[in-house]
Amino acid sequence: MSLATSAPRAGRTARRTRIQARNEARILDAGLELFSTYGFRGATVDQIATRAGMTKPNLLYYFRRKQDIYLAVLNRTLAMWLKPLEDLDPDGDPAAELTAYIDRKLEMSRDKPEASRLFAMEVMQGAPVLGPVLSGPLKDLVDDKAAVIRGWIDAGRLAPVDPHHLIFLIWATTQHYADFDTQIRAVLGPDATTGDRHFATARATLERVFLGGVEG
Numbered sequence: 001m002s003l004a005t006s007a008p009r010a011g012r013t014a015r016r017t018r019i020q021a022r023n024e025a026r027i028l029d030a031g032l033e034l035f036s037t038y039g040f041r042g043a044t045v046d047q048i049a050t051r052a053g054m055t056k057p058n059l060l061y062y063f064r065r066k067q068d069i070y071l072a073v074l075n076r077t078l079a080m081w082l083k084p085l086e087d088l089d090p091d092g093d094p095a096a097e098l099t100a101y102i103d104r105k106l107e108m109s110r111d112k113p114e115a116s117r118l119f120a121m122e123v124m125q126g127a128p129v130l131g132p133v134l135s136g137p138l139k140d141l142v143d144d145k146a147a148v149i150r151g152w153i154d155a156g157r158l159a160p161v162d163p164h165h166l167i168f169l170i171w172a173t174t175q176h177y178a179d180f181d182t183q184i185r186a187v188l189g190p191d192a193t194t195g196d197r198h199f200a201t202a203r204a205t206l207e208r209v210f211l212g213g214v215e216g
Contacts, residue, residue: 026052027059027062027063028072030049030051031048031072032076032077032118034051035073035121036114044066048066070129074122085142086141087101088148094152094158094215105170105174105175106174106206110196110199116179117178120175142164146164148163158214
């Protein structure tokens, strides 16, 4: 699942070397950090180049415009963020599949909170870039996985809940730990959050609440 965008300039001119791939990753990592903090308008190419540890002309060899960096960052973020949902296996055990999905989403909130914040920022601004994806490929994916959950419900393997809203609830609860990390740490305090130990408690709690509510 990706947005319509051109490939990095280096990728169009020749087969990418390991150095080129590594430099592109550095640019996208820097772009994710800055876009998720300052938004598309607030982040600058100069800031991204500095954060990536390269000169602006070197960065522009890979991406011609800030818009191209933003699109590439969103593409990578979408692919990463939606992979756990894509992996939901209709032939698997419903409890095991939902547990794995919750766990992977929490892991991503812990390890890549910037990805969730960038996605949330884009959507709250009216999804100027993601709009066609939300109503197209993303909707298709969610509809497909909702049908998987509906199949489990019809087979008596899950309690009768609305599949779409179950997915929304998992998104809301797991991504809360990325989007509101500062609030969570302030409320729980350092004793509960040092070393990200609160994620283990969050995982156990969410698994118990969700599975207790949906297991047939």
